[in-house]
Amino acid sequence: MEEWINQLQRNGYKLTRPRRLLLEYLESMERPFTADELYHELSRSGIGRATVFRALKLFLELDILVRVHLEEGCQHYQASPGFPGDDHHHDRIICRSCGDIQLLDQCPMRDDVSTIAHRSGYRLQGHHLDLYGICSRCDQKTHGLDAEE
């Protein structure tokens, strides 16, 4: 929270009432949410729809939020599990049951990715990786289902 506020101000953005409310809500939400959810939750406080979308966009840029590409589309967001301002290299693991996201503590890419890319005629710049699975919490509830890989 403090970190988020610093992140805002460090980049020259003002800490406004709407933004503070949004950050507070964010802090209390452990699970992914949609823009709509956020809006309906906070519109009581007088926050406008446009402001919600503006803030989401800004928070994504500042790495305060991450977007979760669930199957249905791109409309879910979650507080970034990483630290704002780090190198933006976020390999993630996402729970297919509850949507929870964790950052991987190490990049599971082989050392020769660059070579593999080069075989396809590409000069490699970066990657985006999402692992999918079941988190331990959900695993306990649902017990023994499909495994792959």
Place this chain on the structure above:
Amino acid sequence: MEEWINQLQRNGYKLTRPRRLLLEYLESMERPFTADELYHELSRSGIGRATVFRALKLFLELDILVRVHLEEGCQHYQASPGFPGDDHHHDRIICRSCGDIQLLDQCPMRDDVSTIAHRSGYRLQGHHLDLYGICSRCDQKTHGLDAEE
């Protein structure tokens, strides 16, 4: 094309005039396109907007198309560089300049991904990987830019 039509009928879908036109267009398009582009191109032939979206969805499911998550959103599509009906494990490399997509000939994941996931408390089910870079064709045009990793 033949393969695509088989893929449709094998799964019990009818080969209709709109679908044939869409597949023909698909075949002729090497670069990613949007639903809108597709619609405006084919609406002259009397194809409805809803049909275009229905077909896109179907073709994605049948692995005839892939969706490209370019920065702006999820709205681009391209003929699948893989074979319909294969194992659906498509690690890709995408050109940041022209949007071209190639499938990787091998999975660049380390052998111990599963273990890495387990350290985060997850039972691993699969992954989605996109490498980003510059294809050789674009590389020749734009010459010497930013490299990462």
Place this chain on the structure above:
DNA sequence: TTCAAAAATGATACTTTGTATCAATTGGAG
């Protein structure tokens, strides 16, 4: 070849997600 059932279509209206505009408000540097 005909023909009926199921699948698919196109028109239309609607929803969701997001952006542009703009007058009114406010945060925060000085």
Place this chain on the structure above:
DNA sequence: CTCCAATTGATACAAAGTATCATTTTTGAA
């Protein structure tokens, strides 16, 4: 405190996609 750039909320709009439904096609069995 004051002032101005940044931000806001309202409104209108656009893009992306879905639900409904009466009409048309496809296909396969007779």
